[in-house]
Amino acid sequence: MAQLMECIPNISEGRRTEVIEAVANAVRSVPGVTLIDYSSDASHNRSVFTFLGEPDSVAEAAFRLARAAVEHIDLRVHQGEHPRMGAVDVIPFVPVRGMEMEECVTRSKALGKRLSDELDLPVFLYEESASAPHRKNLAAIRKGQFEGMAEKVLQAEWHPDFGGNRIHPSAGVVAVGARQPLIAFNINLDTPDVSIASRIAKIIRESSGGLKAVKALGVMLEERNLAQVSINMCDFHQTPLYRVLELVRFEAARYGVHVVGTEIIGLSPMEALIDSASYYLQLEAFDQKRQVLENQLL
């Protein structure tokens, strides 16, 4: 079973099609890498790319993407609603199959060094790759944005991990790191009372004492006239899908409210879904690596 790594970089360009295409082509230029998706938001002036493949190829594609972004994007003239600090803003590596997190961390550090050496780009390591706890969170690193970054990097606690205490004049800085796959999982309730969804969201999310690696908000689905618990599952190994669903179901019962359905937005790794199948089917000692047919391929 070949190793699989995913990469989901964000660049600070969501308007100029020719630049977005040039960056997409940089990814496509690496054999063995599958560019699954890329999408742009004009008001954010930002694009996100998703690609997948064997780790060496994915790391090479990430480098070429960064090189194309640095070449075409000048943060000094960039405007958009989304916070940003670099032409290529963030590059996460995600282990998908046959890889430990530690290997993604090692590869993210190697990429960080290369971005500094070859593109003269200062690099912050974040998430699992962070060099200190206060540097794990991307929002904390990005605070101050491109415009404030030249000053921020002079502070001892915000020295970049590679590339010196300075910014690239046009391309700013970049965050590179390893993290678990993120699953966007929403649970719909048979009530139009959004305050119930908000109370449940507060119970389940880690930040208010709930489940590890879970972010959640109550939102209203106007078109269906029902409330939804909108969830980001940031580490399905720590908190699996079924546990979140059953806890939501359990808490909703207090209000006589039921789960009418759920949705996964975008992609989910096979493992997260089979893990929940395994729970509900009460499978004893099921070994995904050895017993899922598709995992037997070389």
Place this chain on the structure above:
Amino acid sequence: MAQLMECIPNISEGRRTEVIEAVANAVRSVPGVTLIDYSSDASHNRSVFTFLGEPDSVAEAAFRLARAAVEHIDLRVHQGEHPRMGAVDVIPFVPVRGMEMEECVTRSKALGKRLSDELDLPVFLYEESASAPHRKNLAAIRKGQFEGMAEKVLQAEWHPDFGGNRIHPSAGVVAVGARQPLIAFNINLDTPDVSIASRIAKIIRESSGGLKAVKALGVMLEERNLAQVSINMCDFHQTPLYRVLELVRFEAARYGVHVVGTEIIGLSPMEALIDSASYYLQLEAFDQKRQVLENQLL
């Protein structure tokens, strides 16, 4: 997403290691084919091979396996407990990914013709490939075994589909066909009373009026002192895993008996497991092809 086809042929040799290895090497000789597993039973004097890959390669590997079996195995001197009719006894093709059943049927017929043309082997098409309803079931075709086959093929209803109304002198005949993947799914009950498992098995199996494509038996697990409903799921598209489990749970409740756990023996296609995850997680409109990360690979 590349197409994937599985093949699980049985040969009438489970004792002579050098023959089993020669047959395994015939499969391995085709690039792009992954020989997942092969196992032999000496008392049955029979071996089963499991391999997987892109359809053209799998069909070629199946041909080479048959050629090696015909070369090395002489049914006139074969003894074993398992019923058999050929040196290579049966060759099923199974659609795994990106394939319809119809394409497997077409490919099984092409292989049957080739086995007849190039190896002089009479061929019965069975299961989804069968040329008449009474020829779908392998056991019905095999009845009479090698020793009775020369006479059986003279009967109009048992003329082979390819190769004439005769048998190969040493290699007999072979059944070739397409079928759905089979999942061996066992459900353990918290009772040592095997008659309860047997009664539930009778309720769920198709042959006594239960669920489509389900075979089931009650058996005793002596080492755990509990009864088990032992199930073959012959088409998880028609009857999914969760439906069998929940029906067994429901019927067991009549006796105050509970499901303590389940097991999948051997391999399961990813799709069958994600299908059950999707049911229990109450996913609305989840599209495996588009939303499972691994399915995005070329």
